[in-house]
Amino acid sequence: MTHIKVGIVGGTGYAGVELLRLLANHPNVDLQVITSRSESGIAVSALYPNLRGHLDIEFSEPDVSTLKNCDLVFFATPNGIAMKMVSELIQSGVKVIDLAADFRIKDVAVWEQWYGMKHACPEYIEKAVYGLPEMNRDAIKNARLIANPGCYPTAVQLGFLPLIDHKLINTEFLIANCCSGVSGAGRGANIGTLLCEASESFKAYAASGHRHLPEIKQGLALANGHSVDLTFVPHLSPMIRGIHATLYAKPLKDNIKIADIQTLFEEYYADEPFVDVLPAGSHPETRTVKGANICRIAIHEQQETNTLIILSVIDNLVKGAAGQAVQNMNIAFGLQENSGLNIVPLMP
Numbered sequence: 001m002t003h004i005k006v007g008i009v010g011g012t013g014y015a016g017v018e019l020l021r022l023l024a025n026h027p028n029v030d031l032q033v034i035t036s037r038s039e040s041g042i043a044v045s046a047l048y049p050n051l052r053g054h055l056d057i058e059f060s061e062p063d064v065s066t067l068k069n070c071d072l073v074f075f076a077t078p079n080g081i082a083m084k085m086v087s088e089l090i091q092s093g094v095k096v097i098d099l100a101a102d103f104r105i106k107d108v109a110v111w112e113q114w115y116g117m118k119h120a121c122p123e124y125i126e127k128a129v130y131g132l133p134e135m136n137r138d139a140i141k142n143a144r145l146i147a148n149p150g151c152y153p154t155a156v157q158l159g160f161l162p163l164i165d166h167k168l169i170n171t172e173f174l175i176a177n178c179c180s181g182v183s184g185a186g187r188g189a190n191i192g193t194l195l196c197e198a199s200e201s202f203k204a205y206a207a208s209g210h211r212h213l214p215e216i217k218q219g220l221a222l223a224n225g226h227s228v229d230l231t232f233v234p235h236l237s238p239m240i241r242g243i244h245a246t247l248y249a250k251p252l253k254d255n256i257k258i259a260d261i262q263t264l265f266e267e268y269y270a271d272e273p274f275v276d277v278l279p280a281g282s283h284p285e286t287r288t289v290k291g292a293n294i295c296r297i298a299i300h301e302q303q304e305t306n307t308l309i310i311l312s313v314i315d316n317l318v319k320g321a322a323g324q325a326v327q328n329m330n331i332a333f334g335l336q337e338n339s340g341l342n343i344v345p346l347m348p
Helices: 014-024 087-091 108-115 133-141 151-165 213-223 258-268 318-332
Strands: 004-009 029-035 072-075 095-098 143-145 169-180 230-236 243-251 275-277 295-302 309-312
Touching: 004 014, 004 258, 014 029, 014 318, 072 318, 095 318, 108 213, 133 151, 133 213, 133 318, 143 230, 143 318, 151 169, 151 230, 151 243, 151 258, 151 295, 151 309, 151 318, 169 213, 213 230, 243 258, 258 275, 309 318
Parallel strands: 004 029, 004 072, 072 095, 095 143, 169 230, 275 295
Antiparallel strands: 169 243, 243 309, 295 309
């Protein structure tokens, strides 16, 4: 059996602990090192008691010389960290999967504009493979550096891709209204994500522009063959985890049949292990994907407006982050794609 020596840089955030939860029971993974500057020397299970009995390892200081001994290193760190260490690791033969945004956007100037810092190794941006398996599976198989997609971009792209790929919609008029649980903001202290601030409330944010917008437009443009016009508005929902994306598109033909669109989606994702196209007329709920690496999609049409409405739900920490990273690892190392990811969602 294949055993992959794995290191994780940044194991204390929500995406990091979700990665630990998934890898702890992965049959092909040998966790070698989990780094955290703030928690170095502390047992992982002391910070996250849910891992007690599953992981017997302490956090350690990030050290490239130690990480070089791994086959694969995950970066579950804030934006701007991975790009400072990737070059040395890859040159040492280590594969890297970055859960942050350092290598997602191909245009360096656009990345620097949205993320507010100078890129430390722009030469690796072109070498990085965008890790949306449903779009880039073949490239992921041979990738040394994988840019794990953002949570919003995953839900939005999976909802729009079949329509764009088959040239069925007007790509100059796309709208994505998306709601995320509070865990999407990360584990750092923030007044806006305190219980008293976020509970019993609902709001849009970054309506004038969110940094996931260029990532989504880049992926959809690749499928489209040219640029798309997308209006993307994120919302904060008073739940811990989950993303619900409501997507709007205008068909290019007036006589399009919703039954044909349903069939198209079912056939497009028929062989995808982590995309579930629901029966016609369904309304997916975020609770049906909680804790699992699955995207559930439903298709609707409002006749009066000739508008297609695609509903797409994921767990932002799993298919939107750690689960997709493990899926990418499985592909990159020739494992069964669902290895370690056959998880039944948690309900209620």
